[in-house]
Amino acid sequence: MAKSSKLNRQWWFRLHSWAGIKFSLLLFFVSLTGTLAVFAYEIDWLLTPELRVEQPLEAHVRPAGELLAAAHAANPSWTVSSLNLGLPGFMAAEAIARDETGELQRIYLNPYTAEVIGVARWFNAHRFLRQTHRHLMLPLKWGLTIVGLLSIPLLLSFIAAFPIYKKWWRGFAKAPKSGDTPRRWWGDLHRLLGVWSLPFIALIAVTGLWYLIERWGGGAPSATSLLPELSATPQPQDAASLTPAIDKALAQNPGFTLKRILVSEGKPLLLQGQDSALVVRNRANTIALDAHSHTVAGQVKGEQLSAHQRIAEAADPLHFGTFAGYFSKIIWFVWGLAMTILSGSGVWLCALRLGSRRKGPNPQAAWRLIGHSRWLQLALVLASLGLTLPFIFA
Template structure:
């Protein structure tokens, strides 16, 4: 293929799917700081860390959630939030609805409750599957990784000596078209590693959805773990069970506790393996006998499992705390602008000096799929309304 053909492929991939790419990029970018957005919107989530920063034992926080809501069934406790946020328990109320219980990690006091659906869920679900049934919504979003990958590959053939573009910042230019073109190229070059990464991880999610998923890390637990049970409401047994398990694993940083009926107590968090989700490091505990009955470390996983566990941290930039999250947010913002600026460049090319850009012509250039893309975006937003007004 010559440069002109690569340019045509690049334009096709970027323009024909621009509406969905813009929406998915925007929601994914905001999802990087979804918990922080909820912190702004939910007073119960805000706590003030003491000078020494000392937290109460996780077992006490779990017991506090049980005590404050004795008629609710607590299923998990999330401890992996920033130090200015409360710990978060997920529970099912008497009507069967999921609720959030916030507990101050420094005092073990319950600060309040909130519905399950919040800004975090809105951003993650619209980004992941457009609020549609998971099988089809995730497939639609996953398929977008293909034009994204085509845009990534074609960029290397369009811009000769592309590496020189890192230092070539956009200038005022003699026309708006020149300035937008410079901006598009500059953002694209600086975002190349990110675009390639997002395209590959997005493709992996699609493969997982259609049969290529790896076995869960918990599948490596001994068979005896399947016979053990955690008693969701028996805090007296949960507290010593958690404390003894953590005492046997001093290097383990607890981030999440799962307390599910007819399952062992599962402690998940960070250990020595890098670039894995918290669930890759799991300790299984029998809450009745208060004994450790099995453990999985990230290093024990197969290559297939390690790849599967690394995809989420790489896709959302959560592997290095705020350092990586800020970088991922900036890159995501650049990718969102790229999705829109490509179409705007097309509008400028179709316009004239006298009449200016021609957005209508660019809108038509997207093709008939523009109506389907617009319908999917509107449907995604519309499907969230019942949750917000429940």
């Protein structure tokens, strides 16, 4: 019986090692970019002076119509398509627009004065991290499929960890000891990070699998599909005149927090944000506004969504930890770092096992153990970085 149990544990260990090592390069890269993407806007805040604003002690955000008007006035020949009001108070409001050549640009506005601070290119750190993490900068269909497929070995590795690590719950307090051998120290670190990251790994694997299902036909209808059939309505030339219409719509929905406005010529204005439904994208709560007649043309709330749609709208907030502001984002960032280290420490443990006391770890043998897929994984990582260069130097 003991022998059978040992063989069973060895089988699970081989599965855990196979799933963790054979896909380690791509898992490390995707984990790292996803972890940094949690604070993508904050990274842009550091890199882009135009994104920084001084938040007054008594902060009163200017009406959205005024901000749209300022964006239009600063660049009359550009076509503004959206206004992002959901950034932290120390960041500018952000309008997305197409210039005369059709290129996307960002217009930064001080949300407290409605003054245009500056303009920046659409491609920034936020886009780089999101696009490399989501689809490796490859065509969406295939890139997202490759990344989504990583959820399978991640899920297998998660499942296999339980039969391998007996009484795993004791590992929460078992930290590496400074006097241990490198192999034991890294092993203890791997187990410690793994135990603390169990809920996060399961969540990332499940949401990653959901993105794959979505990509190949299992997605839910968008929340905005519940809006009634809307007729085309002309937008006023003066965007500031939208303020009364927006204020009226928000007054009718006192629990609604406006995060984003979508502007499309000849179509109703879409106000998106957060309401009483928990853990949903902003688009799950949408108010369609006839900006010409100043009336609400249609509305959908998160509570109206089907179970299928609620799953779809919860995927992003759960995957990136944006559902509770900085509280959840910090936790997700720490968990993401742990998962990234786990992707690398598993291979390093393998190098230590394949090494010797005299010569130390054997990285070459561990590299070969990844198998022929290492070249494909390395090529995908390099291709992802290489495809970024045209955007950087455009």
